[in-house]
Amino acid sequence: MQIYLPIADLPVNIFLILGMGLAVGFISGMFGIGGGFLMTPLLIFVGISPAVVVASVASHVAASSMSGAMAYWRRKAVDVPLALMLLAGGILGTAAGVWLFAVLRSLDQLDLTIALCYVALLTVVGGLMIAESVRAIIREQKGRPVTPRRGGAHTWIHGLPLKMRFKRSKIYVSAIPVWMIGFIIGFVGALMGIGGGFLLVPMLIYFLRVPTATVIGTSMVLTLVTMASATVMHAATNHLVDAVLALMLMVGGVIGAQFGARAGQNMRGERLRLLLGLLVFAVGLRFAYQIIVQPGDLYSVRLIGVL
Amino acid sequence: MMGIRAFTTAMLAAVSTAWASPAHAERLIASISRHQVMVNSSFTGTSIVLFGTVEPDTPTGRLRDAYDIVITVTGPRQALVTRRKERMLGIWVNAASRTFVNVPSYLVVLANRPFNEIGNTDTLRRLQIGLDYFQLPQQIGPDVADVVRDDPYRVNFIRLKTEHRLYGQRTNGVTFLTPTLFRAEIELPAEAPFGSYEADIKLLAAGNLLVRTTSAFEVVKVGFEQFVASAARDFGLLYGIVTVMMALATGWLASVVFRRD
Numbered sequence: 001m002q003i004y005l006p007i008a009d010l011p012v013n014i015f016l017i018l019g020m021g022l023a024v025g026f027i028s029g030m031f032g033i034g035g036g037f038l039m040t041p042l043l044i045f046v047g048i049s050p051a052v053v054v055a056s057v058a059s060h061v062a063a064s065s066m067s068g069a070m071a072y073w074r075r076k077a078v079d080v081p082l083a084l085m086l087l088a089g090g091i092l093g094t095a096a097g098v099w100l101f102a103v104l105r106s107l108d109q110l111d112l113t114i115a116l117c118y119v120a121l122l123t124v125v126g127g128l129m130i131a132e133s134v135r136a137i138i139r140e141q142k143g144r145p146v147t148p149r150r151g152g153a154h155t156w157i158h159g160l161p162l163k164m165r166f167k168r169s170k171i172y173v174s175a176i177p178v179w180m181i182g183f184i185i186g187f188v189g190a191l192m193g194i195g196g197g198f199l200l201v202p203m204l205i206y207f208l209r210v211p212t213a214t215v216i217g218t219s220m221v222l223t224l225v226t227m228a229s230a231t232v233m234h235a236a237t238n239h240l241v242d243a244v245l246a247l248m249l250m251v252g253g254v255i256g257a258q259f260g261a262r263a264g265q266n267m268r269g270e271r272l273r274l275l276l277g278l279l280v281f282a283v284g285l286r287f288a289y290q291i292i293v294q295p296g297d298l299y300s301v302r303l304i305g306v307l
Numbered sequence: 308m309m310g311i312r313a314f315t316t317a318m319l320a321a322v323s324t325a326w327a328s329p330a331h332a333e334r335l336i337a338s339i340s341r342h343q344v345m346v347n348s349s350f351t352g353t354s355i356v357l358f359g360t361v362e363p364d365t366p367t368g369r370l371r372d373a374y375d376i377v378i379t380v381t382g383p384r385q386a387l388v389t390r391r392k393e394r395m396l397g398i399w400v401n402a403a404s405r406t407f408v409n410v411p412s413y414l415v416v417l418a419n420r421p422f423n424e425i426g427n428t429d430t431l432r433r434l435q436i437g438l439d440y441f442q443l444p445q446q447i448g449p450d451v452a453d454v455v456r457d458d459p460y461r462v463n464f465i466r467l468k469t470e471h472r473l474y475g476q477r478t479n480g481v482t483f484l485t486p487t488l489f490r491a492e493i494e495l496p497a498e499a500p501f502g503s504y505e506a507d508i509k510l511l512a513a514g515n516l517l518v519r520t521t522s523a524f525e526v527v528k529v530g531f532e533q534f535v536a537s538a539a540r541d542f543g544l545l546y547g548i549v550t551v552m553m554a555l556a557t558g559w560l561a562s563v564v565f566r567r568d
Contacts (some may be wrong), residue, residue, distance in 0.1 A: 002351050004497070006528070006535040009353050011497045059554045066558025108390055108401045115397075196447075228551045235547025239539050241551045250554055254561035272545075291398045298392045298399075299463035303385055304406070 008052045016046070017096055021252020028253065029260025030267075030274045032068065032216050034061040034195030034223050037122065039249065040114075041283055048245070050111045054101070054193030055158055055234035056242045061195040062227040063250035064257055065220045072217025079168040079214045082178070083221040089179035090226040093186025098233040101292065105238070108302065117192050118287040120295070121216035125199060126281025128267065133274035140270065169214045185222065195223035198280060199251040319549045326565075332364035335447040335510045335520045344495060345529040352472075355524060361487040361510060375418065375425045375511040376481045376489050377436050382413025382473075382526075383502030389464045406446040412500040413473050414441060417480030417491045426514040434509060434516055438465055438476050472496035501526050 001012040020042050028035030036057050043053040072078050104110040160174035181203050185196040200219045204210040210218065235241040264272060337359035344353055361374055386408050393402035418425060421436045431440045442453045443461060454461055468474035473496065481491045493506065502525065509519045528536055538546045 002349065004350050004532055006532040007539055009498065049556065059550050062551060063554035063558040063561075064553050067562035068558075070559060070562040091340065108388070109405070112398075112400055143351075215518060228554065231554070232547035234543065235539065236544040237548060239543050241539065241547060241550055243535055243539075243546070246550060247553060250557040254557055258561070258565040272461050294394070295392055295399055297467075299460075300392070300463060300468060301387050301389050301403070301467045304388050 003244065003248075005048070005052075005242050005245050007056075007240060008033075008048050008245060010048070012046070012048070014220070016041060017245065017248045018252040020046075021060070021249045022256035024249075025253035025256020025258075026094045026260035026263070027256075027279070028064055029257030030221075030264035031198070031272060032261075032264070033197040033201075033276075034227070035067050035253065036189070036194035036196075036227075037118075037192075037198060037280065037283060039253075040193035041118065041286065042112075043245075050114050051101075051105055051238065052240050052242055052245070054191070055231070055238060055240040056116065056246045057117040057193040057226045058190070058230040058234060059241060059243075060249035060253055061189075061193075062224055062231060064253045065195055065227065065258065067254050069217065069220040069224050072220060075217070076168075077214055077217035079166055079210070079218045080221075081164075082166045082169055082171075082210070082214070083218050084183075085164070085175055085178045086182035086222045087225050088184035089182025089184075091229055092221055093183035093188075094190045094226050094230045095186075095233060096183075097187040097190025098230065098237055100187075101234070102238055112291065114192060115164040115287045115291050116231050117188065119284050119291070121188065121192070121199070122280050122284025123288065124284075125202075126277050126279075126284055128202075129198075129273055129277030132239070133270045133277055136270040137274065169218070171209055171211075173208050181207065182222065183287075184224075186226045186230075189223075189226050190233070193211075195227050197223050198276065201257040320397075332368055333370065333510060333517050334362045334364045335508060335518045336360050336362060337506075337508050337520055337522050339493075339506065339522050339524055342524045344499075344502065344524065346499075346526060347528075347530050347532055348495055353495050354501070355493040355495065357491045357493060357506060357508075357522065359489050359491075359508060361489075370487060371512050372486075374483075374487070374517075375420065376483075376491075376510045377422075377425065377434075377511065378417040378481060378491050378493075379435070379441070379507045379509075380413065380415045380417070380493050380504060381411035381507070382500055382504050383411070384409050385412045385500070386410075387464070389460050389467075391460070391463075405464075407464060408444055408446050408451055409529065410443050412502075413495075414438070414468070415474070415480075415493060416441070416476040417493070418476075418478045419481040419483060419489065421478045422476075429525045430514055430516075438474060459498055462534065471498055473498060473500075482510070495526065499526050501528055 001014045004011045015074045024035040024039045027038060027134045039060060040053050040057050044050050088093065104113050160176050163172060164175050165172045175277040186198050188194065197219055200222065201215055204219060206216050231241055317341050332508050338355040357378065361370065363370055375458065386406060387410060388406045390401040390404040392399045416437050431437060435441045439456050444451045444453050450525060465474055483489045504524050506522045507519060508522065510517045556563055
């Protein structure tokens with residue numbers, strides 16, 4: 001059954017889009033991430049304009065983080081002050097990302113930039129995740145206990161001024177790295193159509209030493225707000241949010257996430273991280289392939305004005 | 308005196324020409340099946356049928372043995388940029404570009420037989436018959452002009468538009484049902500842009516244009532699609548807020564329906 005997308009201006013198969021929503025939702029529920037980094041490439045490969053995809057996936061990620069954030073909220077696993085501080089940087093980053101998005105679009109370099117960002121970010125993050133989880137699996141098989149993180153371990157980050165205490169996470173850190181992390185996530189999220197959960201969670205753990213109890217819930221709140229504001233900003237400046245596409249993705253996504261979460265509970269943490277790392281890495285390679293191999297068509301036509 | 312004589316001479320000349328070829332004045336009448344194409348959520352393309360007939364202009368007039376029909380359908384005018392990718396530092400980037408100004412978003416040329424049998428190159432160029440001879444002006448520096456037919460940007464622009472079924476030509480697109488009654492089918496793909504379309508119908512015989520007429524139709528977005536598209540364009544901020552509300556409601560509903568704790 002075909003349905004016409006009013007903003008993307010093309011008909012798509014409704015079951016294909018719902019199916020993609022379900023599949024990505026399943027993966028996002030399994031790993032506790034938004035799934036934007038999978039949804040955006042899939043829709044681009046289906047043939048929808050990358051600009052419309054990035055703008056519309058933002059609202060899909062907002063929907064999936066909403067259901068996740070609510071579950072964590074009920075379990076009191078959200079550090080509200082930390083989320084607010086991250087948001088201060090996040091909103092600014094989102095605005096900067098939406099602005100750059102519009103500029104690159106007018107220069108006809110948006111598609112390439114999106115592809116390059118995917119290659120750089122996904123291969124690096126995917127590679128790190130694979131390396132880390134493989135080390136953890138080897139360590140476990142050798143029977144050596146995992147060395148617990150030393151509570152008082154200090155890095156250069158802890159030497160920065162403007163220190164704040166976040167009670168629920170039991171951390172005492174400078175506000176500067178918190179703002180910076182928020183800014184980066186908001187920026188790449190708006191530019192690449194991803195929530196950034198797979199990026200944010202490791203950053204919060206490694207740089208700020210946020211404990212696992214609050215890290216996912218807090219990350220989901222940040223993703224929710226940055227993606228909701230990215231949707232509004234993309235709609236107001238670029239007029240590219242396709243609500244029909246977004247609704248189909250959301251419905252598929254939230255249902256898939258429920259089954260994914262159940263599947264994820266039966267898997268070991270390291271195995272899950274290895275799987276996610278491989279997935280992230282593979283998507284990055286796919287984008288690299290796309291820009292390195294000579295494209296089948298060297299020419300492209302884009303509408304610049306209606307007369 | 309001179310004026311009167313000149314006028315008389317002209318009149319005599321006109322009359323004698325008319326006498327010399329009394330039968331060769333035709334009228335072209337054409338009608339299309341639909342004047343409005345509605346695009347809704349289930350729109351996957353459609354076709355419009357054009358019927359036409361050739362009639363003698365005067366009751367005493369006679370018709371020729373064979374006619375040719377060329378129908379050129381054009382959609383709303385657009386400015387389009389055609390870009391070419393080049394390899395830079397190992398990756399493929401959009402490099403050079405050409406801007407096509409004021410070209411039809413949709414362009415389909417239908418005829419009853421190959422263009423080169425209908426008229427010679429001069430005629431085809433003058434009457435802009437076929438994609439090869441249709442004027443596609445490009446912005447070249449400060450000037451706007453059409454370029455040679457085998458210009459790579461022009462060729463690839465037409466190719467890409469043809470792949471999207473927005474440009475095309477069919478030399479068997481017009482069928483003569485009787486020697487004077489013809490029928491043509493105008494295919495509109497799902498991507499057909501919104502706006503007014505014009506069908507320019509030319510009647511030719513032995514390589515000469517006899518008469519031309521036009522017919523128009525409109526492609527309009529209706530119902531929900533129209534509402535969504537115009538809301539996104541005219542009330543971007545509000546549209547964004549509503550979309551976010553929808554996202555939050557979907558997420559909230561899911562967390563309530565599937566609540567496990």
